[in-house]
Amino acid sequence: MNKLEFWYEFASPYSYFSMMRIETLAAAANVEVHYQPFLLGPLFKEFGWETSPFKIYAEKGENFFRDIEREAEFYGLPSIKILDEFPQPGLAAARVALVGMKEGWGVEFSKAIYKRQFQDGLETKNKENVLEVLKALNIENAETVLEKANGDDNKSHLREIMEVAKKKKIYGAPSFIVGDELFWGNDRLERAISYCK
């Protein structure tokens, strides 16, 4: 078993950490990564949460922000920026990332979205933000990509992915899947990779 599914949500700082770490770790262990953007919102709604649990529980939330500051430092990443509107809706970016995965620039795009949000402190929630990222990456026909991303085919593709997420009993992000094993959280990335051996 040397395949690992990496399920990530653009709103999630811990998904961002995993995105910044997974390439090197997976390569060192000769593990192939399947990058799977998805949305946490619909899953959280099933738990009765209308937003991130970090916003619902005050103490948890306060320490969460401190934790991601410390974790960014620990990983040698730039100091983390959190926008006033947190979590940033990840739908626009997720739709485009799906197109990118088919066209070969999905990972690069995903990293650029995360950097824009968590390193540069810029919005990533709407189509205009996403278009800027596509253009900065010199992705050809950025406008056409955006149309494709918001076309019916791609929308229903994302809905199917959400059904798969539920079937796989994913309940948070990032999540890693190795065979039948589900691992939750950036803290489990190394464990998941070691399960691929």
Next chain:
Amino acid sequence: MNKLEFWYEFASPYSYFSMMRIETLAAAANVEVHYQPFLLGPLFKEFGWETSPFKIYAEKGENFFRDIEREAEFYGLPSIKILDEFPQPGLAAARVALVGMKEGWGVEFSKAIYKRQFQDGLETKNKENVLEVLKALNIENAETVLEKANGDDNKSHLREIMEVAKKKKIYGAPSFIVGDELFWGNDRLERAISYCK
């Protein structure tokens, strides 16, 4: 800063992992550990949770049990036993542990409670269970210890500790405190220790 507070709950498998790991890690880093047993129940009640969040959210719960199995294996601990009644109420053990901290056998007792519950799969929730552990450790005057543990002074001592927990904004277990920094979760033990330098 080379002092670390370790807040742990007897019902918590992740607190158990930290208890089994902290001595070696702290000694290697020349860090002094203040062992602080406490209760999660009263804090969870303030969040509107009547039991562990792992029991409230089904997917989370299912994967939680798999995660602690994998973590036990990862740490080289015996395969983890989870009693039908999970979480086991930690009040009886916490009261005795407080007495033990004053009398010098609190850490040894805490480890023994965790081993009984998570390695041997035996109940630890009531006074009789706790008495057995005291006797197995050859603690002198075990019955007197139990009386002291359930005396008014000790009960109000535990209530004061819970007030301190709230003041320190603890919201889960294990928690680690270094100066003003709060770290939540067994996954943060190494980070907390590195903050002591």
